[in-house]
Amino acid sequence: MTTVRTPCGTPRATDAAATMTVFGWVDRRRDQGGLVFIDLRDHSGTLQIVIDAQEAPAAHEAARGVRLEYVLRVEGSLRARAPENVNPRIATGEVELRAAEVTVLSGAKTPPFPVNEDTEVDEQLRLKHRYLDLRRPRLQRNLRARARLSAELRRALHELGFLEIETPQMIRATPEGARDYLVPSRLFPGSFYALPQSPQLYKQLSMVAGFDRYYQLAHCMRDEDLRADRQPEFTQLDIEMSFVDEEDVFAALEHVIPTAWHACEFRGSPLTVPFPRITWREAMERYGVDKPDTRFDMLLHEVTDDVRGTQFQTFGRVIEHGGVVKAICVSGGDDLTRSDIEGRLTDVARGAGAKGLAYLWRRADGWQGSIAKFFSEQELDAIGTNASVQVGDCVLMVADTPGVAAAALGALRNHLGRARNLIDDSRVDMIWVTEFPMFERSEETGGITPAHHPFTMINIEDLDKLETDPLAVRSRAYDIVLNGREVGSGSIRITDPAVQQRVFAAIGIDATEARRKFGFLLEAFEYGVPPHGGFAGGIDRLLMEGLGEDNIRDVIAFPKNQQAQEPMTDAPAPVDDAQLRELGITLLARPPG
Numbered sequence: 001m002t003t004v005r006t007p008c009g010t011p012r013a014t015d016a017a018a019t020m021t022v023f024g025w026v027d028r029r030r031d032q033g034g035l036v037f038i039d040l041r042d043h044s045g046t047l048q049i050v051i052d053a054q055e056a057p058a059a060h061e062a063a064r065g066v067r068l069e070y071v072l073r074v075e076g077s078l079r080a081r082a083p084e085n086v087n088p089r090i091a092t093g094e095v096e097l098r099a100a101e102v103t104v105l106s107g108a109k110t111p112p113f114p115v116n117e118d119t120e121v122d123e124q125l126r127l128k129h130r131y132l133d134l135r136r137p138r139l140q141r142n143l144r145a146r147a148r149l150s151a152e153l154r155r156a157l158h159e160l161g162f163l164e165i166e167t168p169q170m171i172r173a174t175p176e177g178a179r180d181y182l183v184p185s186r187l188f189p190g191s192f193y194a195l196p197q198s199p200q201l202y203k204q205l206s207m208v209a210g211f212d213r214y215y216q217l218a219h220c221m222r223d224e225d226l227r228a229d230r231q232p233e234f235t236q237l238d239i240e241m242s243f244v245d246e247e248d249v250f251a252a253l254e255h256v257i258p259t260a261w262h263a264c265e266f267r268g269s270p271l272t273v274p275f276p277r278i279t280w281r282e283a284m285e286r287y288g289v290d291k292p293d294t295r296f297d298m299l300l301h302e303v304t305d306d307v308r309g310t311q312f313q314t315f316g317r318v319i320e321h322g323g324v325v326k327a328i329c330v331s332g333g334d335d336l337t338r339s340d341i342e343g344r345l346t347d348v349a350r351g352a353g354a355k356g357l358a359y360l361w362r363r364a365d366g367w368q369g370s371i372a373k374f375f376s377e378q379e380l381d382a383i384g385t386n387a388s389v390q391v392g393d394c395v396l397m398v399a400d401t402p403g404v405a406a407a408a409l410g411a412l413r414n415h416l417g418r419a420r421n422l423i424d425d426s427r428v429d430m431i432w433v434t435e436f437p438m439f440e441r442s443e444e445t446g447g448i449t450p451a452h453h454p455f456t457m458i459n460i461e462d463l464d465k466l467e468t469d470p471l472a473v474r475s476r477a478y479d480i481v482l483n484g485r486e487v488g489s490g491s492i493r494i495t496d497p498a499v500q501q502r503v504f505a506a507i508g509i510d511a512t513e514a515r516r517k518f519g520f521l522l523e524a525f526e527y528g529v530p531p532h533g534g535f536a537g538g539i540d541r542l543l544m545e546g547l548g549e550d551n552i553r554d555v556i557a558f559p560k561n562q563q564a565q566e567p568m569t570d571a572p573a574p575v576d577d578a579q580l581r582e583l584g585i586t587l588l589a590r591p592p593g
């Protein structure tokens with residue numbers, strides 16, 4: 001049997017009369033008695049095979065028993081189709097292969113869902129039979145795009161002199177702030193490796209080692225609650241550079257990402273460079289979120305000063321207690337009814353922590369809405385000017401702490417952007433958000449934690465606030481935000497031991513604990529450390545945006561479901577007692593089953 005092989009999707013009219021051998025899966029089959037038609041599929045496309053009982057009786061006999069997804073080898077000669085039989089929907093539509101020989105290489109059970117079309121299928125079922133799901137055209141496209149993206153990123157990084165360095169998968173815990181996946185050690189019972197949440201410390205150590213420019217398409221693991229765009233395992237474009245500041249890191253990424261994006265023919269190519277920049281503070285003030293979707297306006301406006309003397313008690317009380325009033329103007333929002341606003345829109349605002357949502361319409365005959373009567377003409381005019389309100393618009397306002405007012409209107413803005421079709425879906429906006437706060441208050445513990453990680457350098461102008469007002473300290477961390485989704489972040493790192501110690505102190509890590517946890521890094525820095533900084537971007541999220549996919553699992557070959565399980569192999573799974581014993585582990589309770 002010859003295996004010289006013509007890919008199914010490649011024969012054209014110019015190849016007519018050639019003899020060839022094709023291999024693939026049965027995509028469709030029509031039996032017309034003396035003639036059997038089979039569309040044979042491989043990764044390159046489909047080709048129509050004609051098996052004629054007269055021309056090739058043995059092949060015809062074999063073809064009659066064939067079912068969908070059987071694997072065949074077909075040898076034959078290529079013919080041009082009669083003009084009336086040309087199929088313009090497929091690339092091989094002008095030709096067909098007249099079979100001389102058909103060999104069944106593998107039978108196939110009836111698949112649990114159609115492989116030959118992109119119908120909606122329950123995702124759990126798709127994940128259980130992922131190999132069949134992956135055979136379908138959309139996931140074939142996505143996984144091929146993924147491989148292409150990796151190759152193009154590597155190419156662009158090499159152009160800039162980056163060196164690919166692999167870092168270990170079993171390590172000491174990393175400081176990214178999520179829960180670790182742990183691997184018990186057999187040789188040291190009671191000790192555990194952690195799976196890397198990122199290669200953060202290794203890439204910094206690579207700078208101490210003098211590699212200058214590191215990269216890795218790094219596999220990372222974080223045990224977090226899953227969301228639509230999150231997986232417990234994901235891949236990062238991880239980079240680190242020596243002797244740099246923000247500008248150098250930005251310039252490298254503004255070369256690498258757009259070059260690869262363009263080569264992959266992703267949505268929105270070519271990307272605009274340099275990526276626009278906005279500070280975290282501006283983002284919060286204007287968009288109410290730290291990952292602004294800049295594809296539409298509807299900016300937030302602070303109207304506190306415009307309504308400082310208002311009769312409207314709800315606003316008055318908030319302002320008195322140091323709060324703010326912020327507004328967004330919904331252009332053409334005259335069509336929003338009271339029940340729209342008091343229903344869905346108020347729910348969105350409440351979901352972000354607001355106590356309520358105030359609203360006014362500006363109509364030809366003046367300002368309307370149940371609260372309009374509490375404001376003077378002057379106050380209304382001031383709101384109108386400040387928030388650029390035209391006749392026919394609606395103003396939505398939240399009075400609260402600056403954080404809550406911004407978050408509530410930011411959430412409303414995103415909601416309205418989608419609901420009112422304000423977003424141009426063909427557009428891809430990649431921006432930098434800079435000067436993130438160094439610390440934030442942990443919702444869980446109430447304590448101060450690093451907003452990024454504790455090796456992020458602070459803005460030196462804020463050094464004095466480290467002990468007095470840590471939450472006001474700006475960092476040298478930056479994010480790339482793509483259409484309102486964070487796709488990566490990085491920072492310039494701390495290389496001054498005194499600053500590092502003060503940052504640790506601010507988050508409650510004393511010198512002894514710092515030595516215990518990160519002593520190897522701190523010690524390495526004592527042997528000559530170059531100033532350095534880097535970035536990590538989510539490959540999965542970049543792909544989702546580039547391909548226009550909403551579900552992160554559709555760009556990963558073998559993803560986990562929302563419960564972090566893999567339905568195909570049934571991971572995670574219990575292990576034998578003997579295995580546990582060897583690891584020195586006893587379970588607190590026997591799992592059921």
Ligand code: ASP
Nearest residue numbers: 198200489490534535536
């Ligand atoms: N290690 C960081 C992360 O995974 C990125 C960086 O600071 O380079 O988010």
